[in-house]
Amino acid sequence: MTYRDAVAAGLAQEMARDASVVLIGEDVGAAGGVFKATVGLLDKFGPTRVRDTPISEQAILGAAMGAAMTGLRPVAELMFADFLSVGHDLVVNQIAKARYMTNGQITLPLVVRFGNGGGLRFGAQHSQSVEGWLMAVPGLKVVVPSTPADVIGLMAAAVRDDDPVMFLEEKALYSTSEEVPDGEHVDELGTARIRRSGSDVTIVALGTMVHRALGAAEQLAATGTDCEVIDLRSLVPLDVSSVAASVNKTGRLFTVEENPRLCGWGAEVASIIAEECFYDLDSPIRRITAPHIPLPAADSLEDATIPSVDRIVESVRRGLG
């Protein structure tokens, strides 16, 4: 099953189980989504549960928030993650803070889906990795699946969670494919996965970068460096203990981030590990990120910006000295 079909499968699994789960967004119904990630849901669940909206990000997010306050479990699609900026107030000031400001009177079991990240040559306003923007706001959970099976399982966990979950689908992965579990599949938020075990180096990655880190680990293995690759899967909750346990074993930590350099999630991971695992470390922590620039459109420029397998290999080699 492809990553894009897994989105629809995960949503269908939850919508079939629970009539309070509803889906809204631009083009999610008749069109099946601009990323074709909601194909078939309108036919299966009808127009009261799968509802097209105008291009009104604030109205979409506000509707989801109000519905979540009053017994529904809405899933809102914002299409390109960059459009978060147009609805930022609703996410940052309203959705994230409602429970805290009301001392727990308001509960918001909602999911916002985004098409996140680059790799498709869409340029600076349709390719950003916005996980860092979201991670910085108290009150949000932030999930970034890297495989079709995780899309289904984490989507189910997100829909069932009583907190607002920002669900970042990686645009570059929509066409990737793998076998997924039969029957109902429900995963757990806040749990990292070891995608490759290794003893020399820990590489922590997220979303699309997990696959590049795995590619790099293969090349590094050929020259005798045994890498452990951890797929973080969610930034909030952040599975610190899995990373710490790995660093405890390898003594070396690299992060691979698609986001621009400053304040990327890897900086937080690096600071936690530096504070809490300092005496386990054999070398400085190194972050492999995009440079601190807007993402350019041209193939050659975008490829030079987002960390590639070769760049990860080279950075790890350099880090090992």
Add this chain to the structure above:
Amino acid sequence: METRVGMYRAQVRVRYFEKAAYDLFLQNLVKGTSHLATGQEAIAAGVSAALRPDDYVFATYRGHAHAILRGAPMPAVLAELMGRETGLMGGKGGSMHLTYVANNFMGSYAIVGAHLTIANGTAWSAQYRGTDQVTVAFFGDGTTNIGAFHEALNLAATWKLPVIFVCENNLYMEYTPISEVTAVPRPAADRASAYGLAPVAIDGNDADVVYATALEAVLRARSGDGPSLIEAVTYRHGGHSRADPGKYRPDSEVAEWLAKDPIPRLRDRLLSVGVDASLLDRIDTEARSEVDQAREEAKAAPLADPAGVERQVFADGGAQWRR
């Protein structure tokens, strides 16, 4: 008649409450900022009288009146203003975010316009669940020039949502007259046609008119005929917020509006139709003593306990972001 006397009582309760809030500011017992509705009471009173207890209400940062009139306990509201442990939200929200979900008072919102979109959500939820609950969102005149207002109106009309948008047009955004920065004379009513809605502009200082207008909109929403937009023209007796003495308003204008104070207006009208003055006097006395008691209760309450500062970020009751 019971409704009209009820609207009188509602306005008087709010008037005394706002006076108490103001005095507590002067005594430095209320910190931060606060936006009083003194002079605007008829809108909250008239609309609230037209609602059922299970209807949803959203207010703005100028929301003390709406919170109280939807049944938020007055001692807890004052305690919230004063940062006390017994505050309506345990001190985490403050004056601008009063919320009392137990009575479907879904909150007070301090980013202009946002809550109109959220009100659509509770209305959509009621529509989806097949209840006939109505949602009301109060907002100020300044809101009519922000994008969220237009997004919310369009979606509400398109989805035929059971929601009523009530503009409390007090003629000034903060310090600038709304007329100086708006393309049309009636900031809300003149926008209605863009969303297929009837233009409704009323005297917001006349509780009877507000009630009758709200009742019509409520019936329309409850019977599935979609949203309404009501512009109720009013005037705040004081400035925009605690920091504002309101000196930018001409004395003659202030005097003119003080003469249109909604409370004596309703009182005179009730007296003229035979309501006993002693009943209205008793309402005044009761409201004053309710506020006095609430103030003493709030003053006696302990300050919000810092032990709770990391509670209720997430649904498990805590703030844990790592594992």
